[in-house]
Amino acid sequence: MKVRTTTTVKPQRKRLVARALGAALVAGGLAWAALGSGLPTETGGPAVAVADEAPGYAVEDFAYPQADKILEEQGIVLKRGDGHITLADCADGPGLLQVMARREAETICFRTVGNSGWLTLEIPAVYVMRGNDYDTQVDMTVGDEEKSFDLEKNTWTSVGESADEQGREHLLVEIRTSK
Structure with missing residues (x-):
């Protein structure tokens, strides 16, 4: 063993x-x-x-890019948005949201992309808007009142002072779109 x-x-x-x-x-x-x-x-x-x-963290504040430059050059106040509604040149073609205001010499156009979008802005004396293929709602203020309008697709819709019984000047403050 x-x-x-x-x-x-x-x-x-x-x-x-x-x-x-x-x-x-x-x-x-x-x-x-x-x-x-x-x-x-x-x-x-x-x-x-x-x-x-190391670089800091990126925090999205939804501020409209180059808003100061646009205000200076075009007199349009663009505040915040999700990037799906952006200012566009009206000569860029069809499919744009179009805004007509008494104080602006030319039509103001916006491109819409994605399934939905929102943009806060200030355009005074808006009286008519043309929708595109999106369901579009706009919010306007007149004095202390807030009013909302639904735009008809691909046609001109009376909004603001042209839709107001008293013909008061309305300020466009928000655009919302969805498919």
Whole structure:
């Protein structure tokens, strides 16, 4: 009968692993302390954490891009939207929402894309609008009153002062579209 004898190496291995972990923890702590104290680096400046150089988070505020420039050049106040209703050149072709206002010499046009969209804006003295293939609702104000109008698809619809019994000047404040 053979007798087996085994020598236990496990306690030696555990000590070796414990020493290696301890040394790694000490080295990591020293490196962290050096970065935190702002010791000069090889370039001569204080150490800066890499995360401080990363760009910040992008937060969508839905503000209309280049609204200041459009206001300056065209006199149209575009505030906020989801990007599915945008100002367009009326010469760009069919399928545009069209707005006519007494104070504007030319028709103002908007392109609509996607399944739905919204845009807040300010265009005074609006009296008629032409819809496109979308179901479109517009909100207008006159004094303290708020009024909503549904535009007929692909035809001119009286809105604002032309649809008001008193002929009061209306301010277009929002456009909403859906398919």
